[in-house]
Amino acid sequence: MKNKKLIFIENNVARYVVWCAFAVSTWALTSCSKWLEEDPYSLYAAETYFDNTEDAKKAALGVYEIMASQNTYGFYMSLVFDIDSDLAYMEGTGFSNDNRTLAHYNFATGHNYITEAWRALYEGINRANLVIANIPQMDMFANGSEAEKIELRRCLAEAKFLRGLYYFDLVRLYGDVPLKTDYTKATDDMKSARTDKEEIYDQIIQDMTEAIPDIPEASEKPLDERISRGAAKGILARVYLGRGGYSLRQNGQMERPSNYLTCYEEARRLTKEIIDGGQHALNTSYETIFRNYCELKLEPKESMFEVAFFNPSGARPYSGYIGSWNSPLTAAGAVYGRANAFFRIIPTLYDKYDPADQRKDIAIARYEINGSSQKVDLSNPILANVRKWTPGKWRRDWQGTEPKDLNNTDINWVLLRYSDVLLMYAEAENEINGPGANSDGSAYWYLNMVRRRGFGVPVDQPSATADLPSGLSKEEFFEKIVEERTFELCYEGFRKFDLIRWNRLGTSLRAAQEDLNAIYGNFPYIAGNYFTDNKHELYPIPQKERDINQNLTQNPNY
Structure with missing residues (x-):
């Protein structure tokens, strides 16, 4: 087995990239024969x-490493899977199997991005399963020094948290998926059927809940991208809101669970x-906040959890496409x-901000940069x-x-940013009380x-300029939550x-197009033409996976 080292780079703060700490097999329902053709030491010596x-x-950091793939948060899950929406669209009409057809809801079940994200997430799960199985078997897990036991419990907790996160991503993208909590062995049956998402949510919540006590607070750990306890609680709150919301079920209907208020109560508890x-x-x-991202500075008070x-x-x-695909158009000859x-x-968003709201000119760039590195003003709304x-x-000219x-x-x-925690609390509290x-x-x-x-005023003092009008009903306040999540978190x-x-x-896409x-x-926005209700709320189960595993049924209307 070849081990590659964890690399730390000092650039104002410690940043890491994980080179795979050990070789593991992927349990992604992919071709078993391909794996069996490889040298067996690379599969199971871990x-x-x-x-x-x-x-x-190193093994725990190898679980994090999956997030740094362009098949996950380096490109697909950060930039492609979140659009087209009522806030953004992918430029161009595209060709088969490219990012544009996926964004515009005009894709086939065999689209490569859908397949590659599925496989990457399952590879992360398998790495997590390996860590979870092996750390408790280490002698020093029970008999080591207190410092050794704390570190091992932390690594185990991180693997559990990340397994939960990857399953959460799978459930949101694909719905019911196979659930596997043991790492892959040569004798395993790779042709599992799909598991009801409610059972998967139970596992996600169990994993994250068990992880939280052994994850240090932000102030108790070095300045790096490993998860903190507060961030783990915030992501778990997001899980609860996701579970308590609507989702496309296998009966072809958008439904929410009957006990959804319990999910909101847990989200409120965690965020509080x-x-x-x-x-x-x-x-x-x-x-x-965003200059810090562009300048590669960590600031965990607000920015609670980042993919390195x-x-x-x-x-x-x-490396990723952040600050390249989602940055003001910049010519190749520019110094940046x-x-x-x-x-x-979607340009109509700009005028929806209050004129005094300073976020609009940070969230939305109305200029481009030419080959001479000069800004070209585009503010005239033609x-x-x-x-x-x-x-x-994320601007090239902020990257420095x-x-x-x-x-x-x-x-x-x-x-996860702290402002999202505050907005999640507000949403849960409003739903309950x-x-x-x-x-x-x-x-x-x-x-x-x-x-x-x-609005640039003190956050802990009432403001006649910034504060919402009093006396809003529950329903009216919810619409303000929808609006505020737009203004604060757009494009994230x-x-x-x-x-x-x-x-x-679907309603929002069609309204935006109209x-x-x-x-x-x-206007070159076509998502409203292609989006199909009770279908495109989920991606299809990748056709390549179904060709290998006939036990995988397809999502509704594909």
Whole structure:
């Protein structure tokens, strides 16, 4: 077995990229014969790998490494799978098996991105299963020093948390999927049937709940991208909201569970624990959050959980398209590196922001950069300009150094910010008790904190400028939550999942297309034409997987 080392790069803060700590097989229902043709030592020698805490740490970091793949958060799950939505669209019409057809809901069941993401997530699960099986068998897990036991419990907890996260991604993308909690052995039956998503949610919640006590708080760990306790609680709160929301069931209907309020209660509990714990806070500057990402600075008070990217040469693997595909259009001759800017925004969003809301000119870039590295103003809202408006949160001209690669970047992808925790609490509290009054502990108060930061006023003081009007009903306040998640979190990978759990995806796509055509005429937004209700809320089970495993049924209407 060949071991590759964990690489730390000092760039203002410690950043890591994980080179696979050990070789493992993938349990992705892929071709068994291909694996059997490989040298067998590379598949199963990992069972004898766990000799000390350093081995265990490398193995746990090998589970994280899956997130740094372009098949997951380096490209597909960060940039392609979240659009087209009512906030953004992919530029161009595309060809078979490319990003545009997938974004526009005009794809086949054999689309490569769908298959590759499925396989990558299952590879991560299999790595996690290997860690979970082996760490408790280590002698020092029971008999080591207290420091050794703490480190091993942490590594075990991280593997459990990440297994839960990868299953959560699978459930949201594909619905019912096979559930496997043992690592793959040569004698295993690779042709499992799909498991009801409610059973998978039980496993996700069990994994994350068991993990949380052994994961350190943000202030108790080094400044790196490993999960903190607050972040684990925040992701678990997101799991509960996902489970309590609508999803496409195998009967072809969008439904939510009968006990959905229990899920909201758990989300409220977890987010309130984070708020009361004092480990996290809003950055006083919305702009600084995203400049930090572009400048490769970690700031875990606000940015609670990030996917780490780094490649010494700038090439693949372990680099991403963040700040290239979703950045203002930048010519290849510019000093900043090229930005293809395939990720375009819905221009009507700009005018939906309050004029005093400072977030609009950070979230939305209305310029491009020419080959002389000069900004070209596109703010005049004519069709030729608005077609070039892009997300502004990740900008080539904010990245500060000459690029190692014209297309790829080392910019991390954020999975959880503290403002999202506040908005999740507000949503859960409103669902349970209504918005309440504008005082500490109410849904009003925490949503208004997010708004105040966006308006550039103190977050802990009532503001006549930023705060929502009092007296809103539960239903009216919910619409403000939908709106605020738009203004605060746009283009950060959550929109489609939010619209699905609110059962609004198809309606929102068609409304966006109608609005754009009414204002601009023949606007190049076509998702409303292709989206099919009770179908496209899920991706299909990859056809290549079904060809191998006939026990895999297909999702509705594919």
